[in-house]
Amino acid sequence: MKGTLHTRRMKALERGEGEVMGVRWARRFVTRDPVKVLAVSVAGLAVLAIPAMSLKMALNDDSGKPPGTTQRIAYDTLGKGFGPGFNGxxxxxxxxxxxxxxxxxxxxxxxxxxxxxxxxxxxxxxxxxxxxxxxxxxx
Known part of the structure; x- marks a missing residue:
């Protein structure tokens, strides 16, 4: 049944009797209220960008280890003994x-x-x- 409907729709489109779903959506929804579409799009992009807020772009070192681990203690000790920047x-x-x-x-x-x-x-x-x-x- 689905194949028949798809075939009928394609034949109608070829004859110029119908619109593609994207065109119908754009005419009925996007052009009717572009401000809402823009607001929803910007909000969606903001939600997608949330993980980028916690990105660390530095090289991995022992400063990211949990406090109290031997790696973190050694990292902190070297920094205190030789000054800031020694570990990097x-x-x-x-x-x-x-x-x-x-x-x-x-x-x-x-x-x-x-x-x-x-x-x-x-x-x-x-x-x-x-x-x-x-x-x-x-x-």
Whole structure:
């Protein structure tokens, strides 16, 4: 029965005698009260966005462990002993493939990182085998 109804409807549409459900819905509902449709759409998007409010975009470390676990105690102890930021080192990649002087570019990054007030320590850049990419690490 369902197949017959579907076939009749399709033939009627081909003859231009009917409207597609989406067109009927748009004409009867959306154009009749666009403000309500907009409000419902915005509310629906807001509900869908609720999980994004609890997203953590940082690298996973032991600060997310429950208090009292050995991992969290060690994390907190290192932070207290060596200062804030010790547990979260910053890795900087210097891509000097297009540079005429890759070692100078990496040295400039090293010098710039060393001058920052909130950077405790910077290790000299270490290069890959090709000598065009360096990693000066800061903490």
């Amino acid at each position: 080192p910053l890795t900087v990649v210097v891509d000097a493939r297009d540079s005429d002087h890759p070692k100078a570019a990496a040295q400039d990054a090293y010098t710039m990182l060393s001058k920052l007030d909130d950077v405790a320590a910077v290790r000299p850049p270490s290069f890959n085998q090709a000598g065009d990419v360096a990693l000066p690490a800061a903490s």
